[in-house]
Amino acid sequence: xxxxxxxxxxxxxxxxxxxxxxxxxxxxxxxxxxxxxxxxxxxxxxxxxxxxxxxxxxxxxxxxxxxxxxxxxxxxxx
Amino acid sequence: xxxxxxxxxxxxxxxxxxxxxxxxxxxxxxxxxxxxxxxxxxxxxxxxxxxxxxxxxxxxxxxxxxxxxxxxxxxxxx
Numbered sequence: 001x002x003x004x005x006x007x008x009x010x011x012x013x014x015x016x017x018x019x020x021x022x023x024x025x026x027x028x029x030x031x032x033x034x035x036x037x038x039x040x041x042x043x044x045x046x047x048x049x050x051x052x053x054x055x056x057x058x059x060x061x062x063x064x065x066x067x068x069x070x071x072x073x074x075x076x077x078x
Numbered sequence: 079x080x081x082x083x084x085x086x087x088x089x090x091x092x093x094x095x096x097x098x099x100x101x102x103x104x105x106x107x108x109x110x111x112x113x114x115x116x117x118x119x120x121x122x123x124x125x126x127x128x129x130x131x132x133x134x135x136x137x138x139x140x141x142x143x144x145x146x147x148x149x150x151x152x153x154x155x156x
Contacts, residue, residue: 036124037122038122042117045115049111061112065107
């Protein structure tokens with residue numbers, strides 16, 4: 001069994017609606033000192049089999065399921 | 079200006095609906111070798127002012143806005 005930690009972020013220049021909403025709400029709630037917000041997701045996948053085959057599966061899942069390659073990018077942290 | 083990286087996770091024993099959905103869909107799509115999925119969120123906040131005051135603000139935001147303390151926990155990664 002292998003575990004993969006995968007971070008998914010919006011690409012540079014693409015607006016992340018969740019981050020925009022958090023920042024706007026912080027301003028409304030009076031947290032005026034917050035100047036910027038980023039939000040990303042971490043997925044941890046446990047995959048059966050050899051590390052090599054499991055990593056291929058992790059990459060396929062990251063590209064096809066966990067991220068939208070048009071607007072997001074992923075990196076496998078380990 | 080200080081930057082804080084905050085990870086928000088569901089508490090042990092509390093079901094994360096996003097992780098449950100991802101795992102179910104992976105099975106449906108034929109990724110039978112995936113045995114478990116965890117999902118967490120990373121927030122990055124840029125906050126004006128001294129590190130000390132900014133950290134207090136980051137903690138307040140983490141507890142009140144970014145997480146639901148009943149079912150989630152946060153940790154400031156740095």
